[in-house]
Amino acid sequence: MTTQSRRRLLQAVAAGAYTIPGLYAEALKITANLGEGPFYPDKMPLDTDNDLLVLNDGITPAAGEISYVSGRVLTKSGEPLRNGYVEIWQTDINGSYLHTGGRNTGGYDSNFQGYGRFVTDSKGQYFFRTIKPVEYTLQGAYRCPHIHFAVSKSGHRLIATQLLIKGHPANERDGLVKRARAQGDMLESVMVDFKPVPGSKLKEYTANWDIVIGKTAQELEDGTLGIGLGKPSRPKFNPSNTR
Ligand SMILES: [Fe+2]
Numbered sequence: 001m002t003t004q005s006r007r008r009l010l011q012a013v014a015a016g017a018y019t020i021p022g023l024y025a026e027a028l029k030i031t032a033n034l035g036e037g038p039f040y041p042d043k044m045p046l047d048t049d050n051d052l053l054v055l056n057d058g059i060t061p062a063a064g065e066i067s068y069v070s071g072r073v074l075t076k077s078g079e080p081l082r083n084g085y086v087e088i089w090q091t092d093i094n095g096s097y098l099h100t101g102g103r104n105t106g107g108y109d110s111n112f113q114g115y116g117r118f119v120t121d122s123k124g125q126y127f128f129r130t131i132k133p134v135e136y137t138l139q140g141a142y143r144c145p146h147i148h149f150a151v152s153k154s155g156h157r158l159i160a161t162q163l164l165i166k167g168h169p170a171n172e173r174d175g176l177v178k179r180a181r182a183q184g185d186m187l188e189s190v191m192v193d194f195k196p197v198p199g200s201k202l203k204e205y206t207a208n209w210d211i212v213i214g215k216t217a218q219e220l221e222d223g224t225l226g227i228g229l230g231k232p233s234r235p236k237f238n239p240s241n242t243r
Pocket of ligand 1: 037039143
């Protein structure tokens, strides 16, 4: 190779001409951050596992349509977030939260756990069994069905957002959805299909949702939230303190 052609090659590499097509173009779309909302449990349930249908050794399951909600937590480059601390919370069938300010007429279904947590595995996977979320009006605000999600790692909140049901007619009535769309985000990143389980006699659904956080796993290990993630809406969250 002549000096001149070597120089051209180096210039071409520097310009990106020799990168493998698609390798860097595959960056994932970061999941919209819809915030924590006002109804994170103000008192934790006695059972905080990933099965929200049954409390401890209870034999009566919560009322509602059984839903298996699972997926992965990924970085924007597609790496799994392992040991990610995934929390979910949602209302019961009556539209009541595990929060003293979030109760609807009809009270709270005492069989519903209302909140659950799961630590992601080496593939970044999480699993929950819960009920299909329902619409509600609380403190004068109407909301389409949703499940609140928060992901933390090393005691730091990385994202707090909400899973919404893809194609649900109530989405069009929801203030949060309207505001996001007015700002140009159609919220595809949080819209999730609830698919009926084939052959199930009960009304059961599966919902699969990958959550993409805006930092790499390495950056998360330094113990800071970094630029662009903003401050968590609650003080430093340490899972080990709340077990
Ligand atoms: Fe909510």
